[in-house]
Amino acid sequence: MRVDWKPYAAGLAAEATHPGSRWWEPLHATPRHVFVPRWYTADAGGWTCVDGPADEKAWVEAAFTDATLVTRVGAVHADDVPGGHRVTGRPTSSSTLPGLVVSMLEHARLVPGHRVLDLATGSGYSAALACHLLGDELVTTLDIDPYLTEAAAERLDLVGHRPQVITGDAAGTLPGSYDRIVSMVSVPRIPASWLQALRPGGRLVTTVAGTGLIITAGKTPDGGAVGQVARDRAAFMATRAGHDYPDLLDDVFTTAMTDDGEVGISLFPVLDVMRAWEVWSMLTLAAPGIEHRTGTDDDGSRMTWMLHADGSWPRARTKPGEHTATVHQGGPRRLYDLLDDIRWRWLERGELPVYGAKVTITPDGETTLSRDGWTATF
Template sequence: MHVDWKPYAATLATEATHPGSQWWAPVTATPRHIFVPRWYAPGGGGWTTVDGPADEETWLKTAYSDTTLVTRVGSTHADHTPGGHLVTGNPTSSSTLPGLVVSMLEHGRITPSHRLLDLATGSGYSAALACHLLGDKQVTTMDIDPYLTEAASDRLDFIGRHPDVFTGDAIGELPGDFDRIVSMVSVPRIPATWLRALAPGGRLVTTIAGTGLILTADKTPDGGATGRVEWDRAAFMTTRTGDDYPPLLDKLFTTASTDDGEVSLSPFPVLDVMQAWEVWSMLSLTAPGIEHRNGTDDDGARMTWMLHPDGSWARARTAPGEHTATVHQGGPRRLYDILDTIRRRWLEHGELPVYGAKVTVTPDGETTLTRGGWKATL
């Protein structure tokens, strides 16, 4: 089937990059629709499979929009479910919005002489862009999912791109030495294996798990790295070792929804933490692993829940017209108190120290962020 995709790719380039960028030509020349023939659209209490070739216009408009397309939910890939089929679960792979892919590659300060490791192959689109700029022999891409690497390899081959494609754990041993490592998957801290695989003076780019922080760092002579948290933001799925992420804390959510626990009054209204990037990032660095849920009570009150695998929980409610929150908390830690402390600092200083922080990484991967008098070690 002949598909006239180039005008769509040209339009995408105006959204994802700019004519002066070295990534303009790769975006205009790469057929993204080849990498996402099927995807999941949210709705109906889950995710519905969309079959691109069944509706060419929708396929092209969607594939060449600057949008993330979910391609895997739980352990099920969209390629393996019929169009219109509903699945439930959490996204476990996607074709990241091209603008963010380009941004991450730009943070890598990549030149045509560099050997690049593209971590988290996903659909293969980022590897395709890199091959256009660097040449196939300079690009290696890697993902933990054998089907993803197989499908991406086939689709790359179809458009005439042939990077090295590996299946493996992103935080395990890496397949070679590289001048640049750009990760489209989040990590809790910089793995020591990345530093060992990074050439002298090499550069790495990643996001920190559970935050909106992009971290860039250049390798130092001692085998560690130094850099900073960039001022722009991004969030990716975190590394996983199996087919799916751990199950959600539904049992603890039931407890947090019904128990009174310890009751207090917060001076701040309920906040959707995941949409407040500075607060979310600072909270995740202070108390990693919190699961956030939001909702609305029958009377229109805003509700939020905080759940942690250690058994800590919090529930807060702001009634219509109110500017405070009634808080219930239980478990070993008072999660909402931690959040309120961060919000007070946010109001007092007008910002939080996470963005723009200096990054220091030891050769064994211990990652420390500092700014002003603030310090966090991952």
């Protein structure tokens, strides 16, 4: 490479952490661009592949920005298509923004001698940072996608790191035992296998699917774990069993677009739920699996839809200049009522209890969050 990447890495370190952090040096020394030679950028209606080596300056500028780079859409990895190629679909793999990777590793409280399992290898960048801090022999990284593990192993080798790289299901039996398990993929429920693989006194860090919740928990003598929901927030792609995620709920959306259902008035204006992290997280815990969509009508009205695989749907509209919403609901559950209940609690108490909640995990992975008289179990 003709472009000197090291000044860009220094800029990333300054953006993502601080000189007193133990992660300052790993960020300085790790050539992120090696792990992301191609990636996708979003455009109208799809994604366009960018070939890094074709423009080295743009490559290092993108790689050393504290931003997520999408590397796979549906089943099509950016490595497999030429620059400029367009695809449609949903992202299924990425190189997560380095600041968030560092935040997850910081939550793990790694110290020299800890054996760590990095779940969801992705590009291999998070494993490289862990190797730089702990040493290759103490790092194992796992991903369900054999191409990702193969490519990551090759790129890790290129930068001088040789951790154990394994292809496997993060929810299945894990290879070995660890002092720390750090998941760069979100899970709907803590797998029992994680608790079995944690050593006595070990610590796990993960995010909960469909929420912005980071859970940190230490293993207890009974084989479970106890901890807390972090005050900061993060969202990762969810675990998947195949090459892509299940289809979107377009059939339910068609119904929600055309049926009148049960009509009511909400005293709150339409909310883009996924931008309101506390509300989004609380709603997901109350009704997991909601697909959110938003839009603007021809008259400028703000619209929102909530879709569920059980056939439940609301749609809501707030007209320009108004501060309430007209709500249509159908299916077996009234999902918008759940949303309004959460918003009332938020208004009445000034906060929601989910961030900072106590976390209790049983040996089989059942997790209970509790704070201020509120509980949720999943």
